[in-house]
Amino acid sequence: DPEKYKFRTMRQNLSDAADVLDMQIEIIAEIVQNHYKLSASEFGDPTIQAQSEIHAVGRIVPESPSDESVNTESLALETSRMAGIGRRVRLNLTDVNEVSLFLGQIVAVKGKNADGDSFKATEFLPLPYPESPVSTADEIQTHQKALNGDPLKVTVITGPFTSNDSFDFSHLTNFVERLNTEIKPHALIMFGPLIDVTHPMIAAGTLPHFPHLKSQPQTLDDLFLKVMAPILKNIRSNIQVILIPSTRDALSKHAAYPQDSLDRKALQLPKNFKCFANPATFQLNEVFFGCSNVDTFKDIKEMPKGGNTSMRDRFDRVSEHILQQRRYYPVFPGGITKKLLPNTEGGNKVYEHISGADLDVPYLGLTEFVGNFTPDIILIPSEMNHFAKVEQNVIMINPGRFVKPWGHQGTYADISISAPDLDNGKLTKIEGPEPVYLHNVWKRARVDIANI
Amino acid sequence: GSGINGLQPLESTIPDTERFKDAANLKLNCPNCSATFDFGGIVASNYYSMSYNGLQCKKCEHLFAPLQINSQLERSIRSHISLYYAGWLQCDDPTCGNVTRQISVFGKRCLNDGCTGVMRYRYSDKKLYNQLLYFDSLFNCEKNKNCELKPLYHTGDRDFPQEKLNESSIKALTEQNRNLFESNRSVVQKYLSDCARRYVDMGSIFDFMQQR
Ligand SMILES: [Zn+2]
Ligand SMILES: [Zn+2]
Numbered sequence: 001d002p003e004k005y006k007f008r009t010m011r012q013n014l015s016d017a018a019d020v021l022d023m024q025i026e027i028i029a030e031i032v033q034n035h036y037k038l039s040a041s042e043f044g045d046p047t048i049q050a051q052s053e054i055h056a057v058g059r060i061v062p063e064s065p066s067d068e069s070v071n072t073e074s075l076a077l078e079t080s081r082m083a084g085i086g087r088r089v090r091l092n093l094t095d096v097n098e099v100s101l102f103l104g105q106i107v108a109v110k111g112k113n114a115d116g117d118s119f120k121a122t123e124f125l126p127l128p129y130p131e132s133p134v135s136t137a138d139e140i141q142t143h144q145k146a147l148n149g150d151p152l153k154v155t156v157i158t159g160p161f162t163s164n165d166s167f168d169f170s171h172l173t174n175f176v177e178r179l180n181t182e183i184k185p186h187a188l189i190m191f192g193p194l195i196d197v198t199h200p201m202i203a204a205g206t207l208p209h210f211p212h213l214k215s216q217p218q219t220l221d222d223l224f225l226k227v228m229a230p231i232l233k234n235i236r237s238n239i240q241v242i243l244i245p246s247t248r249d250a251l252s253k254h255a256a257y258p259q260d261s262l263d264r265k266a267l268q269l270p271k272n273f274k275c276f277a278n279p280a281t282f283q284l285n286e287v288f289f290g291c292s293n294v295d296t297f298k299d300i301k302e303m304p305k306g307g308n309t310s311m312r313d314r315f316d317r318v319s320e321h322i323l324q325q326r327r328y329y330p331v332f333p334g335g336i337t338k339k340l341l342p343n344t345e346g347g348n349k350v351y352e353h354i355s356g357a358d359l360d361v362p363y364l365g366l367t368e369f370v371g372n373f374t375p376d377i378i379l380i381p382s383e384m385n386h387f388a389k390v391e392q393n394v395i396m397i398n399p400g401r402f403v404k405p406w407g408h409q410g411t412y413a414d415i416s417i418s419a420p421d422l423d424n425g426k427l428t429k430i431e432g433p434e435p436v437y438l439h440n441v442w443k444r445a446r447v448d449i450a451n452i
Numbered sequence: 453g454s455g456i457n458g459l460q461p462l463e464s465t466i467p468d469t470e471r472f473k474d475a476a477n478l479k480l481n482c483p484n485c486s487a488t489f490d491f492g493g494i495v496a497s498n499y500y501s502m503s504y505n506g507l508q509c510k511k512c513e514h515l516f517a518p519l520q521i522n523s524q525l526e527r528s529i530r531s532h533i534s535l536y537y538a539g540w541l542q543c544d545d546p547t548c549g550n551v552t553r554q555i556s557v558f559g560k561r562c563l564n565d566g567c568t569g570v571m572r573y574r575y576s577d578k579k580l581y582n583q584l585l586y587f588d589s590l591f592n593c594e595k596n597k598n599c600e601l602k603p604l605y606h607t608g609d610r611d612f613p614q615e616k617l618n619e620s621s622i623k624a625l626t627e628q629n630r631n632l633f634e635s636n637r638s639v640v641q642k643y644l645s646d647c648a649r650r651y652v653d654m655g656s657i658f659d660f661m662q663q664r
Contacts, residue, residue, distance in 0.1 A: 008648035010536065011577045017539075018559030025557070065552040065563040078557065086557040197530045205520040206483040218518040218635045220526055221642075247534075250526060253646045255533045333553035336538050358537035361555070 004366055005260040005277040017361035021059070021332070024364075025080040028106040028127065028325075029057035035128040036108075046077055046109075047087040049116035056083065056119070059332070060105045063090050072305045075101065077109065077119060090118040098306035099124050100317050104332030106325060127324040129392050131373045134436035135286045140420045140427065143285040147419040152285055153185040156399045156413040157452070158381035159193040159246065161228070163407035164200050167208060171403050173231050175412075175452050180236045183414065187284055188239055191293050191381045191399075192246035192262075195224050198355050202250070220250040221266075229268055241273045244280055246293045247358045256360040257294050257329065258367050279328045281370040286420055286439050290375030292328030292367070294357050297382035297398060299335030315384075315398075319391040326369045328380065334359040376441035377415070386411045388447035395442050402452055409451050417445040468589055472602045474579065475586035476532070480507075480524050484514035492604035493590045494622050494629070496613035504628045518635055525587065526639050532583050533643070536575045545569025581649040584640060591636040596626045 032038070032055075044054030058077040062070045076088045091109075093099065101107070111121040135143075161172050179188065201207055202220070210216060210227060217223040235241055245252045245262050254260040259278040267275075276282060279292035300318045304310045309317070321330060334357025341350045369375070377395045386400025400411035420427060420439065428438040477490040480500075487509060489499030501508050507516040543550035548567045551574065556562075562569045586602065589595050599622065605612045626633075644650060 008651060009646050010533065010580055010643075011648035012537075012539070012573065014541075014555070014559040014571065014573065017555055018557050021555055022557040061554060065550060065554040068553075081557050086561065088563065197527055202523040202527050204481050204483065204486075205516070205524040206481075207517075207519050207523055209517070216517060216519065219522045219639055220519075223519065250530075253642045255530055255643075256537050333539060333555075334537075353531060353535040353538060355531075355534050356538050358534055359539070360537065361539065 002261060002277055005254075005258055007260075007360075007363060009254055009256045009360065012360060012362060020362055020364050022081050022086070025057060025059055025078075025106055026082065028108070029080065029083065031128065032057055032108040032125060036125060043083065045079065045084040045087075046111070046113055046119040047079060047084045047089040049113055051112075051114075053110060053112045053122065055108065055110050055125070057106065057108045058083070060091075060101050060103055060107060061088055062103065063088075070103065070303070072099075072101065072303050075303075077107070089113065092118045092120040093305060094120070096121050096124065096305065098309045100302055100304045100309050100321070102300045102302045102321065102331065104330055105321065106330075129323050129374070130326055130369055132393060132438055133288045133371075133373050133376065134430060134438055135420075136434060136436055137422060139286060140422055140437055144419050144421060146285065149419050151419060152287065152415075152417045153183075154187045154189060154284065154289075154415040154417075155179065155183055155185040156189045156191075156379055156397065156415065157402050158191040158399050158412075159402060160196045160199065161194065161402050162196075162199070163403055164405045166407065167201065167210075167223070167227065168407075169228060169231055171409065171452060172228070175402075176231055176234050179239065180234070185239060185414075187242060188235065189242045189244065189289070189291065189379065191244050191291070191379075192249040192252070194228060194243075194245075195220050195250040196246075196248050197250040198248050224251055225268055232273075233270060235272070237270065237272045239272060240284075241269075242282070242291075243269075243273060243275045244291050244293050245275075245278050247278075248355055256358045256363075257334075258360065258363050259293075277366075279367055281375055287377065287417060287441055288373075288375040288439075290328065290369065290378045292378075292380050294329045294380075295335065295382045295384075296322060296329050296331065296380050297384045299329070299331045299357060301331075315387055315389065315396075316391060319378075319389065319394075319396045322378070322380075322396075323374055323392055323394060326372065327364070328367050328369075328378075329357065329359070331357070332359070376439050377445070379413075386413075386449045388413060388449055390442045393440070393442050395445060395447060397447060397449075400449060411449050412452050414448040414450055415445060416447075417441055420444070468586075468595070468600055468602050472582060472586040472589070475583050475602070477604065478525065478528055478587060478590060480516075480521065482509040482512060482514055483516070483520050485509060485512035487511045490604050491590065493601045494596045494617070494625050495601060495604060496615055496617045497604065498611055498613050502625045502629060504625065506629060506632055518632055521632075522636060522639050525636060529584065529587060529640065529643050532580060536573075536577070536580045538575075540574040541571045542574040543567060543569040543571055577649045581647055584644050584647060588637060588640040588644065591633040591640070593626050593630055593633055596633075597623050 046056035058079045061076050061078045063074045063076045075091045078088045108125040109121045110123040113119045217226045261275040261277045264275045281290050336356035337354040338351040374394050379397050382398045388397045399413035402410045430436050480491045481488045494502045543562045548569050550564045560570045
């Protein structure tokens with residue numbers, strides 16, 4: 001519901017934030033209890049000494065609250081208000097061979113607190129993956145007809161759209177031309193930042209004069225209207241464009257995640273543009289897209305333990321965490337970017353705050369998977385290497401940034417999904433009073449990460 | 453509303469000097485010579501002057517284009533908002549001094565063993581709101597003309613300006629830069645319009661009226 005993102009920002013209430021953090025533990029506790037068919041008596045308070053082994057659900061936190069750099073030796077488990085009056089207990093992982101943990105993760109763990117000081121874990125219970133969405137036969141046939149049997153083509157691009165040392169949009173101009181004449185997708189999903197407020201030339205005020213303009217832009221909003229919007233308006237009107245903002249977007253006054261959508265009319269963009277919130281879950285035909293524009297892949301500082309866990313690809317593990325946590329950005333506290341300043345204060349290092357995940361904690365409920373199922377395709381742009389992979393039957397994509405910091409060509413994602421067909425055996429039928437079909441998009445899609 | 457005891461003076465009646473005493477200065481960088489200085493409105497400064505054609509760097513005489521001010525102003529506002537959302541908390545017990553971004557599921561509870569202090573956001577929403585109002589004041593023509601701005605320097609400061617500005621030239625310069633200031637101010641107003649604290653303040657005034 002887009003209306004829910006229209007809250008005003010800059011007023012976080014600590015009690016509201018705590019309510020949400022408590023609720024996150026309770027929600028997962030209930031899912032675990034149902035999935036593993038555990039009785040309430042098999043759960044206990046891990047923060048108090050007990051003779052027997054218990055199950056506990058809690059959040060992974062640092063053992064010392066002021067510690068920002070943790071490892072598997074210095075972690076604690078935070079209980080909910082109900083399970084352990086919010087107390088935290090040191091986690092002893094000596095007996096656990098394989099596990100991957102990060103700060104903010106909600107875990108289900110079996111073990112014993114024998115000495116009152118620490119909870120000795122024996123086993124982490126994997127959180128169940130949420131279900132996939134389904135469609136009825138009627139819906140499938142409607143979507144098949146709409147496509148005339150052709151595949152659904154979706155292109156994905158991610159800002160910044162200029163290099164760090166210019167406001168030259170020629171890469172974008174050229175790409176729009178290719179989009180119209182060569183790529184010709186049904187839809188273009190475009191992630192911000194459109195105008196990146198952390199661009200070094202914005203901080204330094206060294207914005208150039210734009211010689212082709214009669215009147216120079218006065219503000220960053222004006223810079224978009226006069227320089228970038230005219231390029232975007234050239235996208236052919238039969239291509240549906242979906243804009244998803246970033247908290248680094250100068251164009252958004254809502255500088256927190258979850259983030260309200262941009263204002264299409266204020267940006268003077270035509271009707272084939274749709275502005276969605278960040279994160280957003282939406283359907284193109286039968287296919288569910290989940291889009292989130294905070295860098296989860298960079299910010300999950302994952303701590304793997306055990307040879308088998310460490311050997312796996314990090315993006316695989318992080319993708320599984322996102323699916324298991326049922327939230328696009330399960331890290332807490334959120335990531336921050338700061339810059340070390342040359343001057344010191346009494347020998348202490350001094351940092352300048354640059355940007356961050358900017359979590360509006362009381363509203364984090366809006367960043368959970370909608371309806372408790374996984375989208376068919378999850379798009380989470382990241383500064384890390386671009387990739388496209390299938391995890392637990394979900395396609396996870398990082399398209400990579402459009403222009404590299406020093407002006408080299410970046411990448412985009414090109415998704416092609418064959419039209420759904422009830423007869424070709426690629427959809428899985430689920431029997432019931434009205435049979436429904438799994439979309440199996442991962443079996444029907446081809447994803448290429450290509451140079452722009 | 454918390455009744456008559458909760459009544460506070462209307463915040464707008466507090467002079468800006470007092471109200472903005474904790475607000476950070478607006479730092480500007482000269483795009484031409486990279487000199488950095490604090491901008492404090494149409495006031496005397498060793499580093500910049502307001503000319504009839506806009507803001508000018510005293511070191512290299514570069515005249516700032518409006519976008520060169522507005523981009524830095526907007527970036528500065530966004531850094532403050534992002535620092536606010538970093539969510540640093542501080543324990544109010546001075547013997548504890550716990551500073552962390554961890555939040556207990558009991559919110560105000562300090563996570564240091566045995567501490568009974570109360571955790572608060574180090575960058576409060578009131579402080580952020582005041583910071584935005586401070587930036588707004590710098591480009592407010594009335595406040596500039598009436599010399600109501602928070603002074604950048606105090607007597608004895610190393611950077612205390614050598615030359616003074618007289619009131620009549622401030623008035624004339626304000627009028628000459630009215631268009632520029634209106635565009636500067638629109639950048640601040642964009643964020644003030646989304647600032648929930650502003651609206652909550654209004655709400656509590658109405659609560660009080662309903663009680664009567
Ligand atoms: Zn200069
Ligand atoms: Zn304390």
